[in-house]
Amino acid sequence: MNFAEEYKRKLKTPEEAVKLVKDGDWVDYSVGIGFPVLLDAALAKRKDELRDIKIRGSLAMQPIQAVEQDRERRTFTYNSWHCSGYERKFCDEGLCNYIPMIFRNMASYYRRYLTVNVAMISVAPMDSKGFFNFSMVNCTTRAILDAADLIILEVNEHMPHVYGGQEDCIHISEVDVVVEGEHKPLAQLPVPPATEIDEKIASLLLPHIPDGATIQLGIGGMPNSVGKLMAESDLKDLGMHTELLSDGFVDLYEAGKLTNSRKTLHRGKGVFGIALGSQRLYDWVGENQGLLSFPMDYVNQPSVMAQMENMISINNCIAIDLYGQVSSESAGTRHISGTGGQLDFSTGAYDAPGGKGFICMTSSYRDKAGNLKSRILPKFTEGDIITTPRTQAFYIVTEYGIVNLAGRSTWERAELLISLAHPDFRDELIAAADKQKIWRNSNRI
């Protein structure tokens, strides 16, 4: 077979390729660095000739021209599975709608229910055997492509080849159209520096993490900082099984802590679903035989995590109420990010022998006007979305301590959670707990 010939036959310009999109189509744009930059720009130019184009994407980190060029949403309706900071601003303006999901189910939504008229996805350049590697976006890429009526690949010369265990590539024979062009360097996720509170939280976590543990770090500043601080600890022989591979893991690797040598599943390999972070991370992930990408319906499956001894999951949240419900994706009706894999990992870590799921947060935050606000709330009120229900939220950590809510009644939860609150808010939380009939006279903080 001459794959180079087939490639040439399928090659079109981005402008020619997007002519295949028809009125009413559902178009999929992939996740993170899988975003099809050239195809999006070409599709946006068709805004006056097309009608009712619905786009799905997520964690976009560069301008989405179909939204930027059509701010009245006359032609394009953009939807996200998980909002980046950039997409969050679109939600604020009514230009992006969130699609609720938990990551382990996302592929099955495509396989069972969703229509994909056109998939436009960025991939690494074709290899000599005719395969395009999904690079750092194994995620649900294969499920999206399998569901698509028409597959248009955008070859991105900066996307490195990444070793995968399953569903990590597509062959030229399965593809309808290929486009090429010049790309800017891959979009990066900023890595905020660790704060004093992050350091305190990491110091509280460390005694709960045994040598040889398998680690998941969630999205956001704090889990990344915890990874960095774990790299400075005495921990040994850590393993990686994570939906999101972020810079915290490079810190662990460079400090010699990440060996994967004691993993009880995929020994010797760090497993992940998607990588997002700095160029340093991307350079480390490309062509790295110590890593394996897998689809999210495998990585995020609790029954898979349950096979890993001492699976430790570390995630962040927006707020928690005195009942132990965790909100990590909205603030009232303001949409912030998404459920992502938080519930998958809280569940899977609990099911693993010796496993623990930690939800970490600063006890308080300053709102945009500079007022100090508690993240521990008496109850959720203004439309806050529950990401992890109280039945699956176990270890909760702030800079004031660490508690385990498993098996605790409502008065015990109120007492434990108030012990984690910023001191300025404890009295009002106790008063609220009393009013809500979840406070015992003998409770002490």
Ligand SMILES: CC(=O)SCCNC(=O)CCNC(=O)[C@H](O)C(C)(C)COP(=O)(O)OP(=O)(O)OC[C@H]1O[C@@H](n2cnc3c(N)ncnc32)[C@H](O)[C@@H]1OP(=O)(O)O
């Ligand atoms: C990856 C795996 O393997 S599993 C998956 C883990 N996935 C999850 O945990 C999904 C849910 N979690 C998340 O999305 C993130 O961890 C978050 C949102 C909780 C924290 O992420 P960060 O990027 O550190 O959030 P950050 O502190 O920058 O806040 C994000 C926004 O929420 C706002 N915000 C944060 N806390 C609050 C609050 N309590 N009330 C109101 N707004 C708030 C911030 O102001 C900011 O808004 P802005 O962009 O307008 O400034």
Ligand SMILES: CCCC(=O)O
């Ligand atoms: C890719 C990270 C999304 C999440 O699960 O939070």
